[in-house]
Amino acid sequence: MYHKLLFMSTPIGSLGSGLGGGVELTISNIAKEMLRRGHQVKIVAPQGSISSSLPIKEIPGELQIPAQNQTRTEPIFIPKNSVLANMWDYARQVQADYDLIVNFAYDWLPLYLTPFFNTPIAHLISMGSLTDVMDQIIEQIATQFTGTIGVHSQTQAATFKLEQQCTCLLNGMDLSIYQFCNQPSYNLAWVGRIAPEKGLEDAVASAKITGIPLKIFGLKQDETYWQKICQDYPDAPIEYMGFLPTVELQQQLGKCLALLVTPRWVEAFGNVAIEALACGVPLIAYHRGGLTEIVQEGKTGFLVEPDSVQGLVEAIKHLDEIDRYACRQQAETNYSLEAMGDRVEQWFQKILKK
Numbered sequence: 001m002y003h004k005l006l007f008m009s010t011p012i013g014s015l016g017s018g019l020g021g022g023v024e025l026t027i028s029n030i031a032k033e034m035l036r037r038g039h040q041v042k043i044v045a046p047q048g049s050i051s052s053s054l055p056i057k058e059i060p061g062e063l064q065i066p067a068q069n070q071t072r073t074e075p076i077f078i079p080k081n082s083v084l085a086n087m088w089d090y091a092r093q094v095q096a097d098y099d100l101i102v103n104f105a106y107d108w109l110p111l112y113l114t115p116f117f118n119t120p121i122a123h124l125i126s127m128g129s130l131t132d133v134m135d136q137i138i139e140q141i142a143t144q145f146t147g148t149i150g151v152h153s154q155t156q157a158a159t160f161k162l163e164q165q166c167t168c169l170l171n172g173m174d175l176s177i178y179q180f181c182n183q184p185s186y187n188l189a190w191v192g193r194i195a196p197e198k199g200l201e202d203a204v205a206s207a208k209i210t211g212i213p214l215k216i217f218g219l220k221q222d223e224t225y226w227q228k229i230c231q232d233y234p235d236a237p238i239e240y241m242g243f244l245p246t247v248e249l250q251q252q253l254g255k256c257l258a259l260l261v262t263p264r265w266v267e268a269f270g271n272v273a274i275e276a277l278a279c280g281v282p283l284i285a286y287h288r289g290g291l292t293e294i295v296q297e298g299k300t301g302f303l304v305e306p307d308s309v310q311g312l313v314e315a316i317k318h319l320d321e322i323d324r325y326a327c328r329q330q331a332e333t334n335y336s337l338e339a340m341g342d343r344v345e346q347w348f349q350k351i352l353k354k
């Protein structure tokens with residue numbers, strides 16, 4: 001059974017700009033996998049979106065502000081000539097040509113518009129609870145249109161009090177890009193946007209205490225935050241490796257003893273953790289957010305008490321108990337494009353059957 005699918009991208013940046021963060025990868029991975037399975041896919045995204053192989057309809061207009069920059073009680077902001085509004089006006093016009101519209105934006109408008117459309121709309125919610133206005137509309141649509149809300153983890157769903165009323169999709173990526181490495185060199189890894197909610201300072205502190213060099217990969221999003229870490233830990237053995245394309249990142253990451261995952265907030269999932277597992281790299285993560293559903297304690301890594309540097313240091317001492325190949329196997333079993341494609345296809349079928 002083949003479907004005609006309209007994918008509505010994030011309005012905070014054009015596809016390929018990196019502004020959309022993890023959701024850019026999620027959209028292209030799911031689109032590629034649905035096309036491979038014989039479905040038709042069209043992606044609607046802000047002007048300037050590029051993709052080598054995916055059919056994109058570019059929409060002009062003012063970008064939306066990132067939800068994580070908003071306070072919990074702030075109202076919705078819709079700028080003049082909003083690209084979000086323009087994207088959904090396009091969807092309204094072409095909806096009859098599609099069996100299902102899939103929304104990847106973490107925004108109020110697409111959710112609010114659901115009852116106004118004839119074509120069913122599925123919403124993949126990409127982050128945990130951030131603002132009251134989003135919580136309210138997500139819970140309302142989850143109740144009114146059961147089964148149409150998708151999430152990446154149960155922990156994320158719990159931040160909206162959605163445990164039963166949503167479909168948990170985990171995530172998935174093209175594992176053929178990630179090479180398994182069984183001979184690590186003597187250093188730890190940390191990967192992510194360098195920003196306060198990611199808790200990099202704890203990984204740096206663990207490197208200082210253990211004396212194991214720490215390689216840091218990712219976009220320096222907050223320069224002052226980075227400077228403060230360098231001032232607070234002047235003699236920590238750290239090396240900033242830059243924001244690398246996936247092929248280079250996985251080459252470097254694969255050679256590390258472990259990936260330290262130190263989030264201060266509830267990460268909906270943990271794409272970088274899957275990338276590490278795919279290379280055979282064990283995880284040492286705070287017991288918080290989506291990571292708690294990824295790390296297989298003692299088998300593919302360790303979960304430690306949140307915000308405890310001592311917990312990280314303790315876990316690092318037990319790394320030789322982990323079989324690196326078990327990490328690769330977990331990625332292949334749960335997080336391949338194939339496995340993710342099955343979960344997404346089942347989600348779509350369930351909605352279309354209604």
Ligand code: HBI
Pocket residue numbers: 009010011012019020021022023064065066067068104105106107126127
């Ligand atoms: N903020 N307003 C808004 N809309 C989005 O779609 C959005 C966002 N912030 C972050 C984001 N999407 C993605 O980078 C994460 O969900 C992965």
